[in-house]
Amino acid sequence: MGSRDLVSSEVAAAGSGKRENEPNADNFDYDGCLRACAAGDKSALRALYLRESKQLLGVVTRIVRDRARAEDVLHDAFVRIWRRASTFDASRGGGRGWVYTVARNLALDFVRGAGKHSGSEHQAADDEIDSLADPDDTSRWLEKVGSSHWGGDSARLQECLEQLEPTPRACIFHAYVNGYSQSEIGDLIGAPVGTVKSWIKRSLVALRGCMG
Template sequence: MLGVVQRIVNDRARAEDIVHDAFIKIWSGAASFDATRGSARGWMFTVARHLALNSVRNRAREVSMDDDSDSDSHVQTTLEGWQEMGDAFDWRVNPGRVYTCLEQLEPVRRNCIFHAYVDGYSHQQIAQKLGAPLGTVKAWIKRSLASLRECIG
């Protein structure tokens, strides 16, 4: 298993961490294994492979910072530009508008929005929490955001 993960991530130490995480996930999710869908070994390798691929994806999103002074001056210039920019939203002028628009949503749809943007849940997690189909939750969130955009806009 370590060899497979190491080939994916190209880093021995990271591969060891991923395999460790895989074994924890396998141990805690052993009850979800279904022998009719394949062998235990195949399932275990699939868990490890998915964790390795997620690690590679997450690494690709990271931004590396150079120690160059040019980079530092660019970052400083950017930050100064952001500080000069005014608030793009005038929510302080009429804060009740946001609340009014949220109140117009059905409670279940409003909860989906809060779970996604306040709690940081994924669509899958929201669907599991509400016991609703994933597609339905995605549609609720999309339509609710459109309604909020129209109401606030």
């Protein structure tokens, strides 16, 4: 059975199951689930779908702006998750964030690709995507936010930004540069809103401490 057929089968099985059997977010082991997928455990893929498909569909729909197309993208995302689960590296971030990154990147690829073939239909979405700052590009913080709030030392601010852990840095970038709400950031990186809020707060404290 090919990857696409396997995912379709597991999605159908998950959809026909009882929702009360949905994995509990408080004890769901995302990293372990991805390792199980990498080992060929179909039940792990089904559990992941039950746990995250509804929220992931919301994230993808906001990007592609069409529910039917979003469902197709989500299906492709789970195909990619299944195929590439072995590439997940827990030392670079949590499993949930990795899953959301896969889905979001596919959605962005879809919008960019559709825009090439449909003229202005997707131009607004494409422009919006192109305007977003990459969390790893600290120069965009300086362009959009400036350094005056931090004492005017742009070089020092860039050094301090680069000292932050990648995920907390991404949170403050999306909040202050891309203008996302904490809820949207949570959807984007696959983390609870409370965790996002905590990361933003700690990152700002660390920045102020670093800047002196």
